[in-house]
Every structure is written in C-alpha cells, then in structure tokens.
Amino acid sequence: MSEEKIPYEQSDLYRIRHSAAHVMAEAVLEHFPEAKLAIGPPIADGFYYDFDLGQDENGKPKTFSPEDLEQIEATMKKLLKKNAKFEQSSKTVAEAQEFFADAPYKLELIAELAAGKVDENGNPISEPVTEVGIYQHRNFVDLCRGPHVGFTKQVKANAVKILRSSGAYWRGDENREQLQRIYGTAWHNRVELDEYLKRLEEAKKRDHRKLGKELDLFSAAPEVGGGLILWHPKGGLVRHLAEEFCKNEHLANGYDLVYTPHIGRSTLWETSGHLTWYRDDMYAAIQIDEEEYFLKPMNCPFHIMIYKEKMHSYRDLPLRMAEWGTVYRYERSGVLHGLMRVRGFTQDDAHLFCRQDQMPEEIDRALNFCLHILRSFGMDKFHAYLSTRDEKKSAGDAERWEAPTEALRAALERAGLDYDIDEGGAAFYGPKIDLKMIDALGREWQLSTIQFDFNLPERFDMTYIGQDGEAHRPYMIHRALLGSMERFMGVLIEHYAGAFPLWLAPVQVVMVPITDRHIPYAEKVAEELRAAGLRVDVDVSSERMNKKIRNAQLQKIPYMLVVGDKEEENDTVAVRTRNNENRGAVPLADFLAQAATLITTKALEL
RNA sequence: GCCACCUUAGCUCAGUUGGCUAGAGCGGCGCAUUCGUAAUGCGCAGGUCGUGAGUUCGAAUCUCACAGGUGGCUCCA
Numbered sequence: 012m013s014e015e016k017i018p019y020e021q022s023d024l025y026r027i028r029h030s031a032a033h034v035m036a037e038a039v040l041e042h043f044p045e046a047k048l049a050i051g052p053p054i055a056d057g058f059y060y061d062f063d064l065g066q067d068e069n070g071k072p073k074t075f076s077p078e079d080l081e082q083i084e085a086t087m088k089k090l091l092k093k094n095a096k097f098e099q100s101s102k103t104v105a106e107a108q109e110f111f112a113d114a115p116y117k118l119e120l121i122a123e124l125a126a127g128k129v130d131e132n133g134n135p136i137s138e139p140v141t142e143v144g145i146y147q148h149r150n151f152v153d154l155c156r157g158p159h160v161g162f163t164k165q166v167k168a169n170a171v172k173i174l175r176s177s178g179a180y181w182r183g184d185e186n187r188e189q190l191q192r193i194y195g196t197a198w199h200n201r202v203e204l205d206e207y208l209k210r211l212e213e214a215k216k217r218d219h220r221k222l223g224k225e226l227d228l229f230s231a232a233p234e235v236g237g238g239l240i241l242w243h244p245k246g247g248l249v250r251h252l253a254e255e256f257c258k259n260e261h262l263a264n265g266y267d268l269v270y271t272p273h274i275g276r277s278t279l280w281e282t283s284g285h286l287t288w289y290r291d292d293m294y295a296a297i298q299i300d301e302e303e304y305f306l307k308p309m310n311c312p313f314h315i316m317i318y319k320e321k322m323h324s325y326r327d328l329p330l331r332m333a334e335w336g337t338v339y340r341y342e343r344s345g346v347l348h349g350l351m352r353v354r355g356f357t358q359d360d361a362h363l364f365c366r367q368d369q370m371p372e373e374i375d376r377a378l379n380f381c382l383h384i385l386r387s388f389g390m391d392k393f394h395a396y397l398s399t400r401d402e403k404k405s406a407g408d409a410e411r412w413e414a415p416t417e418a419l420r421a422a423l424e425r426a427g428l429d430y431d432i433d434e435g436g437a438a439f440y441g442p443k444i445d446l447k448m449i450d451a452l453g454r455e456w457q458l459s460t461i462q463f464d465f466n467l468p469e470r471f472d473m474t475y476i477g478q479d480g481e482a483h484r485p486y487m488i489h490r491a492l493l494g495s496m497e498r499f500m501g502v503l504i505e506h507y508a509g510a511f512p513l514w515l516a517p518v519q520v521v522m523v524p525i526t527d528r529h530i531p532y533a534e535k536v537a538e539e540l541r542a543a544g545l546r547v548d549v550d551v552s553s554e555r556m557n558k559k560i561r562n563a564q565l566q567k568i569p570y571m572l573v574v575g576d577k578e579e580e581n582d583t584v585a586v587r588t589r590n591n592e593n594r595g596a597v598p599l600a601d602f603l604a605q606a607a608t609l610i611t612t613k614a615l616e617l
Numbered sequence: 618g619c620c621a622c623c624u625u626a627g628c629u630c631a632g633u634u635g636g637c638u639a640g641a642g643c644g645g646c647g648c649a650u651u652c653g654u655a656a657u658g659c660g661c662a663g664g665u666c667g668u669g670a671g672u673u674c675g676a677a678u679c680u681c682a683c684a685g686g687u688g689g690c691u692c693c694a
Contacts, residue, residue, distance in 0.1 A: 059689095074621065177689030178620025185691045189619060192689070224628080233667095233685050292693085338694090343618050346692065358694065445694095457694060494694045526651040553650080554657085561655035575653060587654055 019055075023160075023199065028053035030097060030159045031087075031166050031197040035173070036060045037151040038086035039193070042079065048153065049116040049181060049190050055453070056207065057196035061179055063116065064191055075176040075191055083193070088168035095148040097159040107143045107154065116181065117154045169201040172208070214453070219504040220349040226509050226566060228517075229350065229500075238347040238354030240497055245517035248546075250496055252515050253503070254335060257359055257384060257493065264380055266331040266361060271313035273337060277303040282470055283312040288439075292340045310336035311464075311489060314362045315471045318485075323475040328485065329365035329373055335496070336360045350501030351456055357496045363488040364473070370486050371418040374461065378422045378444065381459050381492045385446070388515075389615050390506060394455060395428045396445045398436035415463045415486075416442045440466035448502045456502060458494035463487075510567040510589060513617060514610045521563045522549040523587075525556050525575035532579040536572065536599060543603055544610075564589055569617050570606070588617045 019025050032051035035058075039046055043064055051060030064073035075083075102110060104125045111117035123129050127139030144156035148163060160166060172195060179192035198204045215221065223229045228246030231239060242250060258268060274297060280286045285293065289308060296303040307313070314332045323330070337357045346352050365373045385393070397419055400412045419442055423430045430444075437443055441463030447455040464487040467473075474482040493499035503511075513519055520540060522533035530551055537547040548568075550559040556573065563571045573585040577596065584602055586594040609617065 072620080077622075175688065176621065179690045180619080183691070185619070189690080191620075194689080237685080340693085343692070345618060345620095345690085348687095352693075356694065360694095460694075491694065498694055523654085525653060528651075555650090555652055556654065557652085558656055559654095564655050571654080573654065577653085585654080591655080593654060 019053075024197075025053050026158050026160045027166050027199070028058040028197045029155075029157065030163065031091075031171055031195060032058040032060045033097075033146065033148065033151060033153055033155070033159070034090050034163055034166065035083065035087050035193065035195055036062075036153070037090055037149070038083045040151070041086050041090075042082060043073075047114060047116060050120070051153075057174065057194060059179075059192050059194045061116075061181070061190040061192045063181075063188060072189065072191075074178075075193065080173050080176060080193065084171075084173040084195075087173070088171065090149075091163050091166050091168045091171065094162050094164040096162050097146055097148045097157075099157060099159075100145045100147070101142045102145055103142055104140070107145070110152070111154065120154060166197060167200055170198045170204045172196050172204060217505045217508045218349075219351075219450075219501040222504050222509040223349070228504065236354070237344060238342055238352070240350060240353055240355070246500070248517045249503075249511060249515055250500055253388070253493070253499070254359075254496065256387065258333075258335070260380075260384060260387075261333045261361070264376075265329075266333040269314065269317060269332050269334050271310060271317075271334060271336065272307075273339075274304040274306055275312065277305060279312050279316070280305050283315075283467060284470055285309070285312070292342075294339060294341055306339045307336070308338050308340045310334055310338065310358065310360045311362055311467060312471075315467060315473060315487075318364055318473060319471065323364075323485075325366055325475055325477045325483070328475060329363055329369050331361055331363050333359070333361035350497045350504075351450070353495075353497050356498070358491045359493045359496065359499075360489070360491050363490065364475075364485045365488070366475070366477075366483070367414075367486060370415065370488075371421065373486075373488060374415075374418045374422045375425060377461050377488065377490050378426050381446070381461070381490070382426060382428075384492045385459070387613055388503060388506075389512060390448065390502075393446045393448050393458070395423060395430035396433045396436070396447070397423060397430050398433040398438075398443045398445065400437055400442060401435035401439070403435075411465060412442060419444050419461070419463075438462060440464045448506075450502060450505050456498055458499055458502065459492050460490065460494065462489040464489055510569075512613065512615050513569050513606065514613045516567075516569050517546065518548050518566065518568050519545050519606070519610075520547045520570045520572055521559075521566075521568045522547065523556055523559045523563070523571050523573045524550070525573065527551075527553070529574050529576075529579060533572075533574050536574065536584060539599065540603060540606075543607065545603075545606060560587065564591075570602075572602070590617065592617075 029052070032053065036048055036051055039060070039062055043062070045065050047063040047065070049061035049063065051058065064075070067073050104121060107121050108118060111121065121143055124136070124140045124143055127136060129136060143154055146153055146155040146157055146159055174194045174196055176191060176193045178189045181187040181190055196204070196207060198207060223246065226245060227243050228249065229243055230241050231237070232241060235241065261268065277286065277296065285308065293308050294306045296305055314334065317332060318330065335357050337355065339355045342352060342354050347354070363373050363377065385391070399416055400409065423444060443460055443462035445457050446459035447457045449455055468484050468487045473485055473487070475485050477483045511517070522537050524530045524533040530549070533549050537549050540547045550562070552559065560571055567589055569589055571587040573587060578584055581596065583596040583598050586597050586602055588594070
C-alpha cells in the first residue's frame with residue numbers, strides 16, 4: 012500500500028509487471044516462434060500481452076490451450092531466473108521500420124507514432140515522433156518506452172502467475188484482427204502474490220450470482236431467456252423495501268410519480284430519434300393492427316408526452332417526473348452478467364423539466380438527492396465522472412454546452428466529490444455526471460447518472476410560457492440514481508456480501524426453540540415481533556439448536572433468538588447476532604425497542 | 618457478436634488410459650432423538666451424464682454440430 016502515494020506508472024510494481032510482460036512474450040516466442048507481437052502493457056493487478064499466432068492448417072486462427080499456458084508459465088519462470096539485463100535504447104523511425112519489418116503490429120504502431128496520431132496505448136499524442144523507444148533483454152527486442160526493472164531476476168519467479176487467455180481485438184476494434192491475449196499477474200514477492208490470489212478467492216464468495224443462489228434471492232432460467240431476471244420471494248422483498256424507501260423519498264423531495272406503458276407506437280420513437288440512433292439496441296417491432304409498436308428502451312418519450320398534455324407556465328417549473336420504468340434493451344449475448352448487465356431492467360428514472368435560471372439549482376438538488384439515497388444504503392465509495400462534449404458528435408454549439416457543463420462541475424465541487432473528467436465522453440445530446448460503484452471483482456459499474464438533454468425538448472417541440480408571454484424551450488435533465496434496480500441489487504448484494512442491514516434483511520429474526528416444547532413460546536414471541544412489523548421465522552425443524560443456528564448463520568439472518576426454559580420463564584430471549592455475538596438473555600420488550608430503532612435509523616450495525 | 622473454457626441428482630462436486638446395475642456430501646422425505654449458541658443418528662427416494670449426430674464390440678469418457686453458462690474482447694444502466 013506504500014506505493015499508493017506515487018502514481019502507478021512510476022511504481023515498482025508497474026516496472027515489475029511491464030518487465031514480466033516482456034519475459035512472458037519471450038517465453039511465448041520460445042514455444043511459438045511464428046507468433047507476431049502486438050502490445051503488452053501493465054494493468055491494474057497485473058499485465059497482459061497480445062499475440063497473433065497465425066493460422067492452423069484449416070486456416071483458422073491458432074489459439075493457446077490451457078497446456079500451452081502452463082508451459083509458457085514454466086518457461087517464463089526459467090527465463091526470469093536466467094538473469095538478463097534490460098537495456099534501453101532508441102531507433103529512428105526508419106531504423107525501427109526496418110528492424111520490425113516482420114512485425115506488422117509494431118509497424119502499425121510506429122507509423123502512428125511517426126504520424127503523430129496515437130501512442131502505443133492508443134492515447135492521442137501531441138506531435139509526431141522521430142525516434143522510438145526500444146527495450147532489449149537477451150534476444151528479445153520490443154518497441155517500448157518502459158520503464159522496466161534493471162534485470163529479469165528483479166521479477167521474482169515465484170511472484171508471477173499466468174492467469175488466463177482470451178481473444179482480444181487489435182486496437183480494441185472488433186472489425187480488426189482478433190489476437191490472443193494472455194493475462195498474468197506479478198508482485199514484489201510470493202507473499203503478495205498469495206495475498207492477491209486469496210483476495211480473488213474471497214471476492215468470489217461475495218459474487219452476487221453465488222449469493223443470489225445461496226440466499227434464494229433471484230435466478231435466471233434458460234427457458235425464460237438470457238438477461239431476464241426472476242426475483243424470488245426474498246430478493247423480491249429486498250427490492251421492494253429498497254424501492255419503497257426510494258419512492259417515498261422522491262415524493263418527499265418534490266418528485267411526482269408516474270406510470271407509463273412498456274410499448275409505444277413507432278411514430279413516438281421516430282420523433283424521439285430512437286429509431287435513428289438507438290435501433291440496434293431495440294427489439295424488433297410488434298405489429299398491432301396496422302401499426303408498428305416497439306418495446307421501450309427508455310422512458311423519456313412517455314414522460315415528455317405527459318408534459319405535453321397541457322400548456323405550462325413558467326410558474327409550474329421545475330417539474331420532476333419519476334417512474335420505476337422497466338425497459339428492454341438488446342445486449343449481445345457475450346456481455347450479459349448476472350444482475351449487472353441484463354436485457355430487461357427497471358430504472359429509477361426521472362426527468363426534470365426546468366427554466367434556464369433554475370438549472371444550476373436543479374442539478375445541485377439532483378446530485379445531493381442522489382448522494383442522500385446512496386448513503387442511505389450505506390454506499391459511500393464511488394467514482395464520479397464528468398463527461399464533456401465530444402466536438403465530433405454533439406447537438407448544439409459549444410456555447411450552449413458551457414453553462415450546463417459548468418453547472419455539473421460546480422455541483423460536483425459543492426458536493427465535495429472527487430471526480431474525473433471523461434473528455435468527450437458525453438452523449439451527443441448533452442453533458443453528464445456518472446457515479447460508478449466497484450463490485451467484488453473490482454469492476455466498475457455505473458449506477459447514477461445525471462444527464463443534460465438539448466435534443467429531446469427540440470424534437471418534441473416542448474414549450475412553456477414565460478413571464479414575457481412568449482413560448483420558451485424548457486431545459487431537460489435525465490437522471491437515474493440507483494440506475495437500474497437489477498444492477499443496484501447486484502452491487503448491494505456484493506457490498507454487504509449478502510448480510511443486509513437490518514432494515515433490508517428479508518428475514519430479520521429467526522426464533523430458535525431449543526426443544527420442541529419451546530415452540531409455543533417461540534411462536535408467541537414471533538407473533539409479538541411480527542405485530543411490531545418485524546419479519547420473523549420460527550425454526551420448527553427437528554434439528555438440534557446448533558444446526559438451527561448454523562442454518563441461520565448461513566442465511567445471514569441478523570438475529571437468532573434462542574428460547575428455552577429460562578427465557579420462557581422470564582419473558583426474555585437469548586439474543587445472538589450473525590456476527591457471532593452472544594448477548595445472553597434480554598427482555599423481549601428491550602430487544603424489540605432496540606430493533607425498532609435500528610430499523611428506523613437504517614443502521615448498518617446490529 | 619468474437620476467442621477460450623465449462624455443462625454428471627435440487628445444490629456442490631468425484632468418476633483413472635473408453636469396459637460390470639454412474640458415486641459422495643449437502644438438501645428433500647421417513648423414523649428415532651428433545652439437546653443451551655455454526656452440522657444428532659439410521660433409512661429411503663432422486664440422474665435420458667446439456668441436446669443431437671458420429672466413431673467403436675462397447676461412450677459420462679473420443680469427434681462434430683447446436684444450446685446454455687463462465688472468463689476476456691467489443692459495447693453500455
């Protein structure tokens with residue numbers, strides 16, 4: 012953790028991984044002399060290198076088998092131990108072109124460097140280069156600007172591991188060659204490597220797909236279709252509780268709740284521009300009478316139609332229209348992932364319609380409301396992005412983008428959020444703020460978004476009557492806070508590793524009668540707790556108490572109330588928490604009062 | 618969609634180089650047990666080995682196709 016202070020690019024680990032990538036490529040060439048090298052950078056927690064292995068006798072691209080990877084790893088370790096110095100030099104563009112004459116991918120990189128387009132990582136560069144960096148160890152020479160470690164031995168053979176291979180498009184372009192990528196990881200020493208591998212194992216235990224099955228929260232069935240979620244009673248309850256809380260907060264914060272249909276006529280989607288811009292993500296038309304209808308990929312056109320049902324005065328604004336709207340989008344089969352990426356999902360969507368002068372405050376309110384909601388779920392670690400105008404594809408002139416972009420930036424700063432700027436990352440219709448959460452495997456998933464829209468108010472010719480009696484165009488802001496209920500639930504499950512805070516736990520209390528003769532007392536207590544609004548199960552199975560406790564632990568139920576003779580006599584319950592904490596006998600009324608407080612305050616602790 | 622890998626009971630997984638009625642644990646059901654803070658014992662049921670072709674005297678095991686899943690790539694809440 013000591014290198015967190017300095018940028019990753021300047022850290023030891025970066026050099027170690029970059030050098031490991033070179034030695035791995037050296038090992039690959041030993042087994043596949045005909046392989047063409049593409050690129051091999053360090054990445055978070057490791058490195059990769061891309062290869063073109065040519066074609067087999069049937070003309071199909073050759074790939075790495077698991078056995079190949081084992082051998083490459085063994086060779087790589089051997090080569091690391093057989094010490095060699097990393098030597099840096101440079102070549103002129105012409106020299107490099109001659110030297111890499113048989114390396115087509117390197118030639119392409121050199122050409123782009125020489126043309127001043129992009130560097131080897133695909134990032135734009137400011138001016139053409141005349142000399143390119145070269146790193147060599149033994150006979151392995153690579154186009155590379157480093158940095159590297161001094162000697163191969165500085166990459167410990169027992170701190171390196173090849174993880175997997177996969178296909179990867181050259182330059183990230185699916186229309187270009189598909190290369191074979193090998194991922195590896197490298198650390199300072201073996202202990203760090205083991206810790207990393209252990210971390211991966213731990214992460215798997217938090218995987219929402221695994222927990223979803225174990226805790227009986229949701230499923231997806233091939234018979235239903237990929238990316239379509241079935242919410243089981245327990246998962247449905249958690250989702251209901253989350254939605255109920257959010258809807259009430261919306262009502263308390265100046266939003267109106269609306270409902271709109273799942274399909275709409277093609278004319279609606281023509282007007283909105285979806286059929287022009289978004290058709291690839293939409294499902295095929297549904298024929299009804301003489302008309303084509305489409306399943307909605309977004310809710311906005313419907314909300315706009317509600318707006319347009321009547322004239323609006325400047326006094327009516329701002330209008331905040333919210334809907335838990337279920338949308339359907341075509342996602343390619345390979346991208347589906349548990350609850351995180353699905354084909355049908357419910358957005359906590361809202362559209363804000365306001366006057367120009369109200370815009371900065373609306374942004375502020377939206378962002379603060381968003382943070383309030385996320386924090387209510389115990390989520391306070393997220394990565395904020397401000398996406399700005401892409402000159403090549405954007406509606407409206409640059410000037411028009413300025414005020415909204417500044418308003419978004421100001422809101423981020425007033426909220427005290429660190430944020431990164433995604434230059435040119437905005438949609439064509441306006442700038443936006445995104446908040447992304449990190450899942451168990453370290454991947455980022457976007458939840459919240461606050462997006463400006465210059466486009467739809469125009470297309471639908473939305474107006475309001477201003478103080479001057481003239482028609483004006485309202486500003487429109489799309490925003491989703493949890494994003495989609497599916498993805499949010501996925502993140503939430505992983506955030507708590509399935510151990511939901513009391514207010515969200517599908518079963519809050521399980522009664523553990525020690526013997527069957529204590530069941531009536533357990534039932535009586537359960538009824539009292541239920542009357543107070545708690546969700547209580549009674550374990551009447553013929554198992555021993557230990558087993559009942561174990562089952563409750565595995566289900567991550569917050570409280571286990573053990574009741575036997577002593578408790579029955581004194582109107583108490585023996586409180587045990589899922590944190591393995593045994594609080595002993597507590598008067599029932601005390602337990603109830605405590606639990607009630609924790610629920611109303613949405614406490615994270617038990 | 619592309620590349621690789623995977624698919625055996627409700628779940629998690631064994632199943633040697635192809636060879637007897639395909640196994641285990643958990644879960645389910647039954648019986649016994651009534652127990653003080655993470656697994657009581659015994660018994661029973663449960664499988665067209667993802668689907669379809671092929672190779673073979675013989676296929677869970679080898680080949681091909683398809684479907685579904687997983688990890689990447691591309692793409693996005």
